[in-house]
Every structure is written in structure tokens, then in C-alpha cells.
Amino acid sequence: MIEFRQVSKTYPGSDKPVVEDLSFEVLEGEICVLVGPSGCGKTTSMRMVNRLIEITEGEILIDGEPNTAMSGTQLRRKIGYAIQQIGLFPHRTIADNIGTVPNLLGWDRGRIKSRVDELLDTVGLSPDEYRNRYPAELSGGQQQRVGVARALAADPPIMLMDEPFGAVDPITREGLQDEFLRIQQDIKKTIVFVTHDIDEAIKMGDKIAILKQGGVLAQYDTPENILSEPDSEFVSSFVGGDRVLKRLSLTRVGEMDLEPANGGTDGLLRIDEGLTVKDALSELIGSGHSRAVVEKDGENGLLTFEAIEDLMGGASGEPSNGGESSA
Amino acid sequence: MSNPALLLLQDLTGGTELVDWEWLGENFWEDILPALQGHIFLSSISVAIALIIALPVGILSARYRKAYPPVTFVTGILYSIPSLALFAILISIPGVAIGPSPVIIALVAYSLLILIRNTVAGLDSVPPETKDAARGMGLTDRQILFRVELPLALPIIVAGIRIATVTIIGIATIGAYINGGGLGTLIFDGIQRQFPTMIIAGAVLATAMAIVADLLLLALERYLRPWARVRRT
Amino acid sequence: MLYKILEVYARPDFPEKLRQHVLLSLVALLVAIAIAMPVALMIRNSRLGALIAINIGNIGRAVPSLAILALALPFFGIGFGSALVALTALAIPPILINASTGLREVDKGVIDAARGMGLSGGQILARIQLPIAAPVIFAGIRTSAVQTVASATLATFIGGGGLGDLIVEGYSRRGPEILLAGALAVAILAIITEIGFGVLERAFTPKGLKIAQKRRK
Numbered sequence: 163m164i165e166f167r168q169v170s171k172t173y174p175g176s177d178k179p180v181v182e183d184l185s186f187e188v189l190e191g192e193i194c195v196l197v198g199p200s201g202c203g204k205t206t207s208m209r210m211v212n213r214l215i216e217i218t219e220g221e222i223l224i225d226g227e228p229n230t231a232m233s234g235t236q237l238r239r240k241i242g243y244a245i246q247q248i249g250l251f252p253h254r255t256i257a258d259n260i261g262t263v264p265n266l267l268g269w270d271r272g273r274i275k276s277r278v279d280e281l282l283d284t285v286g287l288s289p290d291e292y293r294n295r296y297p298a299e300l301s302g303g304q305q306q307r308v309g310v311a312r313a314l315a316a317d318p319p320i321m322l323m324d325e326p327f328g329a330v331d332p333i334t335r336e337g338l339q340d341e342f343l344r345i346q347q348d349i350k351k352t353i354v355f356v357t358h359d360i361d362e363a364i365k366m367g368d369k370i371a372i373l374k375q376g377g378v379l380a381q382y383d384t385p386e387n388i389l390s391e392p393d394s395e396f397v398s399s400f401v402g403g404d405r406v407l408k409r410l411s412l413t414r415v416g417e418m419d420l421e422p423a424n425g426g427t428d429g430l431l432r433i434d435e436g437l438t439v440k441d442a443l444s445e446l447i448g449s450g451h452s453r454a455v456v457e458k459d460g461e462n463g464l465l466t467f468e469a470i471e472d473l474m475g476g477a478s479g480e481p482s483n484g485g486e487s488s489a
Numbered sequence: 490m491s492n493p494a495l496l497l498l499q500d501l502t503g504g505t506e507l508v509d510w511e512w513l514g515e516n517f518w519e520d521i522l523p524a525l526q527g528h529i530f531l532s533s534i535s536v537a538i539a540l541i542i543a544l545p546v547g548i549l550s551a552r553y554r555k556a557y558p559p560v561t562f563v564t565g566i567l568y569s570i571p572s573l574a575l576f577a578i579l580i581s582i583p584g585v586a587i588g589p590s591p592v593i594i595a596l597v598a599y600s601l602l603i604l605i606r607n608t609v610a611g612l613d614s615v616p617p618e619t620k621d622a623a624r625g626m627g628l629t630d631r632q633i634l635f636r637v638e639l640p641l642a643l644p645i646i647v648a649g650i651r652i653a654t655v656t657i658i659g660i661a662t663i664g665a666y667i668n669g670g671g672l673g674t675l676i677f678d679g680i681q682r683q684f685p686t687m688i689i690a691g692a693v694l695a696t697a698m699a700i701v702a703d704l705l706l707l708a709l710e711r712y713l714r715p716w717a718r719v720r721r722t
Numbered sequence: 723m724l725y726k727i728l729e730v731y732a733r734p735d736f737p738e739k740l741r742q743h744v745l746l747s748l749v750a751l752l753v754a755i756a757i758a759m760p761v762a763l764m765i766r767n768s769r770l771g772a773l774i775a776i777n778i779g780n781i782g783r784a785v786p787s788l789a790i791l792a793l794a795l796p797f798f799g800i801g802f803g804s805a806l807v808a809l810t811a812l813a814i815p816p817i818l819i820n821a822s823t824g825l826r827e828v829d830k831g832v833i834d835a836a837r838g839m840g841l842s843g844g845q846i847l848a849r850i851q852l853p854i855a856a857p858v859i860f861a862g863i864r865t866s867a868v869q870t871v872a873s874a875t876l877a878t879f880i881g882g883g884g885l886g887d888l889i890v891e892g893y894s895r896r897g898p899e900i901l902l903a904g905a906l907a908v909a910i911l912a913i914i915t916e917i918g919f920g921v922l923e924r925a926f927t928p929k930g931l932k933i934a935q936k937r938r939k
């Protein structure tokens with residue numbers, strides 16, 4: 163869907179490339195997260211997709227066509243764009259903001275209005291209450307939602323998101339992440355998502371591209387594989403010493419194969435099937451027990467330390483991913 | 490009027506009639522220097538008096554918010570009265586028209602709006618939590634004002650002094666019309682005698698003085714700005 | 723005294739002086755806008771351009787208005803046209819400074835979002851930058867207008883006419899009523915300009931920006 167082919171970028175007046183020989187492919191309907199330390203070229207890479215920044219060498223293909231096949235403005239109207247600064251137009255109402263691209267594309271008023279209302283619903287803002295407000299009348303989190311709605315407005319198959327939840331507090335951010343993953347299950351956009359936060363990358367990504375300084379691709383894989391088999395010192399230190407625990411957060415206890423708990427489960431610790439294995443493990447250790455009961459589909463399963471160890475041993479081949487497991 | 494562009498060209502290239510260097514040399518000590526000194530005196534005394542009035546008024550306006558709109562209304566009206574008109578009104582008031590006093594009064598009147606506005610803006614820019622912390626440490630209101638609020642507000646107040654000073658140096662030239670002295674004397678005499686050298690001398694010196702004052706105060710503002718930077722981050 | 727002042731306003735030459743004053747100010751302002759706005763638009767994306775414009779503007783502001791009028795004399799001679807040129811030169815800096823800072827201070831994120839959504843350069847200017855900068859631009863025009871009305875009083879010194887004629891006449895002939903009549907007329911004209919352009923400024927401030935300003939306070 164989006165293919166980077168040996169893409170390099172050197173800014174004018176500098177001789178060092180900030181993105182170097184970058185090649186990878188984002189599959190249709192997937193979220194590809196670009197992650198890495200600050201200044202490693204994530205934003206630059208993302209902005210070359212919709213040609214806000216022109217490529218120095220190499221090419222980017224969209225649906226097999228080079229992204230230079232049409233004018234920059236035309237291209238950008240077909241690609242959703244959401245950024246950390248949000249950039250809502252302060253002098254336009256929320257409805258006008260969301261309707262920007264449909265308006266540029268010449269949709270009629272009725273269609274724009276119903277699309278705006280639909281999107282406000284999608285991002286959890288009541289249309290009647292919010293459509294005629296101005297950005298200054300919204301909280302930071304609400305503005306981020308409108309930013310995402312605006313990017314989705316013309317139903318573009320591709321979305322570019324640069325730290326789209328970066329400007330809000332951690333709790334709001336988690337809520338927005340969960341909500342966006344829920345929306346993505348329906349809309350199945352092809353998304354390039356930039357963040358510097360490895361936890362956000364693990365949570366949001368179907369694939370993760372880890373970049374290091376100078377815009378060099380260090381590893382491109384599923385979150386599961388990056389956590390279980392980091393292929394360099396750089397990657398393993400970037401994902402952190404707790405990568406085993408991070409892997410546990412990719413799976414929910416409900417998804418584990420648990421042995422049925424036969425007989426009496428009275429007095430045993432009960433754990434909700436929606437918890438991540440990491441949280442379940444934490445509860446288990448905290449309770450002082452060695453086993454807990456997980457109720458799933460009316461049957462009781464037995465969660466043990468051994469079961470968790472088995473999961474870590476056998477999970478690397480499974481196509482589990484952050485997007486689906488945490489939804 | 491003949492073609493002004495041609496005249497300009499001729500003046501710029503011919504050069505000799507526009508500035509009479511000999512005259513400048515001969516009259517420097519007698520005419521030019523006193524005019525410059527007079528101008529410096531007029532401007533600095535006016536800014537000083539204006540500050541003495543504006544600081545307390547600004548501090549009070551920041552405290553008692555209700556007083557602020559009427560204060561800006563009155564000073565705003567003063568500010569928008571054209572200077573020649575204000576000079577004219579002032580010399581018509583018996584008892585005011587003594588020496589340079591109408592000029593000084595007018596210059597003070599022009600500075601008030603800018604200075605008061607920046608004092609209030611400066612005090613407003615002090616974060617409430619900073620004042621709260623000061624209070625929590627047991628500073629009295631007066632100590633908070635002098636040790637916390639005013640130092641933090643100082644860069645913005647100095648920015649106001651800059652604008653006021655540049656404005657005043659310009660307007661002070663007009664004061665020469667009502668015998669206020671200063672560099673305007675050269676300009677008015679030059680107009681009267683159709684002698685460009687005098688006009689240019691007055692204009693260049695007044696402009697240079699404004700720019701120098703602006704740069705000096707800018708340096709002061711920069712020097713004071715570390716406070717502001719700490720405040721912002 | 724008041725009666726004497728009113729008598730001056732009844733003089734046959736008063737409407738002519740008023741007309742000259744308004745004409746001088748208005749034409750100078752319009753020409754200044756016509757010069758400053760295109761320049762501001764041209765340099766809106768250039769840091770160097772803005773730096774140069776703002777510095778020229780600042781130096782321009784440091785030249786006393788009396789000096790600019792007097793300097794027009796050796797170049798353009800005596801009269802209305804000369805005063806007009808000088809007043810135009812005076813009217814440019816505030817508009818240029820406000821327009822170029824106003825356009826440049828539009829939030830970078832807003833511009834980036836607009837570009838990212840596929841607005842063209844012209845669309846960004848017309849739909850985003852100009853409306854958002856409008857209040858700052860109008861504030862510059864207001865400053866310039868009030869200042870031009872005030873400086874037009876000085877046109878009298880170079881034979882440019884206007885209400886300053888009355889002040890000079892009253893001063894040189896020791897006619898306090900003429901002096902005051904001129905001064906009051908100019909003062910009222912300046913205050914009307916200030917208030918009038920203030921109304922205009924508010925009218926051109928988009929509602930969303932007013933709300934944002936209020937929130938910030």
C-alpha cells in the first residue's frame with residue numbers, strides 16, 4: 163500500500179542525511195509505527211509520504227504508483243493528516259474544521275454536514291453540542307479528537323499521524339489510544355503513526371519500524387517479534403530492560419490457553435479475562451497465591467506461573483499484535 | 490513642482506546644495522549642540538516624570554481592576570490628541586505657558602498610556618503561583634511587590650519605556666514651535682530659511698538619538714530578560 | 723470663548739481645511755496600505771524578508787514625523803503633494819510591521835495542518851493566514867490612521883494645508899480662539915478615527931479568535 167524504496171533525505175545546507183536508505187512496506191489496513199529517539203528522522207520520513215517534504219533520493223510508492231504522479235496538494239487531499247500540534251483553525255467552527263477537505267473536494271453541503279455529524283459521533287463528541295463551537299471552547303483531549311475526525315473527513319484510505327495524542331495528559335492519552343484502536347477496527351485505514359514512546363508504539367502498531375539517529379532503519383517487525391527478538395543492541399536498549407513484561411502486555415488472559423480448573427475454585431484469586439497478562443501477573447504476585455481462576459465463556463481456567471512461562475516460550479511465532487489484543 | 494524623481498536624483502548625485510558641511514562646522518557649538526542638549530533634557534525629564542506618575546498608577550490599576558478601564562480611557566484620549574493640538578491647548582491655559590513646561594506636560598501626557606499599560610501587563614505576567622509561594626514564605630504584600638512582582642515585571646516595563654522614549658523624542662521636535670527648544674528649532678528654522686542643511690541636521694540627530702535610546706533600552710531589556718525566560722519555562 | 727470658537731467653525735474656509743485634512747490623511751493611508759500589504763504578503767514566508775521589513779519599519783518609526791515632513795521640502799517642494807508623500811511614508815511602517823508579524827505569527831501547527839490537508843499556498847493565505855492575522859493587521863492600520871491624522875496637522879508647515887493652518891494662524895496672530903478651534907477640531911477628528919477604526923478592528927476579528935482571546939485572559 164505504502165512502500166518506501168531506498169528513501170534518503172538530506173536537508174539543503176547540510177551534508178548529512180537525516181533519513182538514509184529507508185526501505186519498508188506498510189500493508190493495507192495496518193498501522194505502522196515509526197518510533198525512535200528524538201531527532202532520528204521519524205517526522206521527516208512521514209512527511210515525505212504526502213510530500214510536505216520532498217525526497218532527495220529513492221521513491222515512495224502508494225498503491226504501486228510513485229507519490230509524485232500527481233500534484234502535492236491533490237495527493238494530500240487523499241491522505242489524512244493529524245499532528246501533535248493539532249492545528250485546528252481557531253477562526254473556524256468545529257464543523258468547518260472537520261469539513262475542510264470535503265469542502266476542498268467539492269462535496270455538497272448536505273453531504274458535508276452529515277459526514278461531520280457522523281465523525282463527531284465516531285470520536286465521541288455529541289454533534290449537537292460541539293458542531294458550532296470554536297476550538298478555543300474545547301479541552302485539549304477534545305481538540306485531539308476533532309483533529310483525528312478532521313483527518314478522517316474525506317474517508318482517505320491512508321492516514322499520517324505524527325504524535326497525534328502527544329499533547330494531552332497520560333490518562334487522556336490512553337483513552338484516546340483505546341478509542342482510536344476501536345475506530346480502526348471498523349475503518350481499517352493504512353496508517354503511518356509516529357511516536358517517540360515505545361509503549362505507545364507497542365500498543366498501537368501492527369508493525370513497528372525502529373529508527374536510529376541519522377534515519378537508519380534498525381528493525382522492522384511486529385511488536386511481538388521486536389520484543390522477543392530484538393536484532394541489535396540498539397533495539398534491545400531502546401525497547402527497555404522490561405521487554406519481557408512488555409510482551410506480557412500484548413496478550414490478555416482471556417486469549418491464553420488455560421487448563422480447565424476442575425473441582426473447587428472457592429477461595430482462589432479471581433482474575434478478569436480482560437486484563438493483560440502483565441497486569442494479571444502483577445495481581446498474582448501481589449496476592450501471594452500461585453494460581454488464579456479466570457472465567458471465560460462460562461468456564462473456569464487456571465492461571466499459573468507455568469502457563470505464563472509457556473506463553474513466553476511459545477508465543478514468538480504467533481501473529482498476535484498490539485492492535486487487536488488490546489482492543 | 491518639477492519632476493520630483495529627477496530632483497531627488499540630482500540632489501543625491503550633485504550633493505553639494507543639500508548638505509552645507511561648512512555651515513555645520515561653523516554652527517556646531519553655537520546652534521547644533523545646544524539644540525541636542527535641549528532635546529535630551531526635554532525627553533529625559535519627560536520620561537522621568539511620566540514614570541513617577543505611571544508606575545504607581547499602573548500598580549494601583551493592576552491591584553484595583555475597576556480603576557484600569559477609566560485610566561486607559563483617559564490616557565488613551567490624551568494619547569490620540571495630535572501633539573500640535575495638545576501644545577496649542579496647553580499654551581492657551583493661563584499659568585501653564587512658562588518656558589518649556591507646556592512641552593514637558595504634553596510629552597508626559599503622551600507617555601502615560603504606554604507606560605501604564607506595560608506596567609499592568611508586566612505585573613499581570615507574574616504567575617499567581619509565584620506570588621502564592623512568596624506569601625507562603627511569609628513575605629508581606631509590600632515585600633512581594635518590591636522583591637517578586639516588580640523585578641519579574643521589569644522587562645515588560647522597560648519595553649514600555651523604550652516605546653515611550655522613542656515616541657517622545659519624535660514629538661519633542663514639534664515642541665520647538667511653541668518655543669520649547671530642542672532639535673525641532675533646527676528643523677523649523679530650516680523650513681523658514683529654506684535651508685535643507687538645518688532640516689537634515691535636526692532630522693538626523695533626532696533620529697539618531699531615538700535609535701541610540703532605543704538600543705540602550707533594548708540592551709537593558711535583554712539584560713533583564715533572564716527573569717522572563719525563567720518565568721516562561 | 724466657546725462662542726468665538728464656534729464662530730471659527732462657521733468661517734467659509736473651515737470646510738476646505740477640514741476637507742484637505744481628511745483627504746491628506748485618507749489618501750496617505752490608502753496608498754500606504756496599497757504599498758505595505760503587498761510587501762507584507764510577499765515576505766510572509768521569508769524570515770529574512772520579515773527581519774528586513776521590521777527593521778526598516780522600526781527605523782522609520784524612529785524618524786520624527788516633523789522631520790519626514792520637513793525633509794519632503796527640499797525634495798518635493800512646498801504644497802499638498804509634498805505633504806502627501808511625507809504622510810504616506812509615515813503611514814507605512816505601522817502597517818508593514820503589524821501585517822508581517824501578524825501573518826508570521828499564525829501558529830505553525832495550523833499552517834502545517836492546512837498544508838497537510840492539501841490546501842494550496844493561495845488557499846492557506848486567503849482562508850487561514852489573512853483571517854487569523856486580520857485583527858493584528860487592522861490594529862496596525864488603526865495606529866497608522868490615528869498617527870496620519872495627527873501628522874497631517876503638521877502639513878501646514880510645508881504648505882500642505884489642513885486643520886494645522888488654523889493652529890498656525892491662531893498662534894502667529896495671537897488669536898486663541900482660532901488656535902483652540904483648530905486644536906479641538908484636530909483632536910476630535912483623531913479621536914473619531916481611533917474609535918472608528920477600533921470598531922472596524924473588532925468587526926474584522928473572527929468570532930473564534932475573540933473567544934480564544936477571552937479564554938486566554
Ligand SMILES: Nc1ncnc2c1ncn2[C@@H]1O[C@H](COP(=O)(O)OP(=O)(O)O)[C@@H](O)[C@H]1O
Pocket residue numbers: 173174180198199200201202203204205206207
Ligand atoms: N526543515 C528542516 N531543515 C533542516 N533540518 C531539519 C528540518 N527539519 C528537521 N531537521 C533535522 O532533521 C533531523 C530529523 O528531524 P525529525 O524528522 O523532525 O525528527 P523526529 O521527528 O524523529 O524527532 C533533526 O536533526 C532535525 O534537526
Ligand SMILES: [Mg+2]
Pocket residue numbers: 204205206
Ligand atoms: Mg517529530
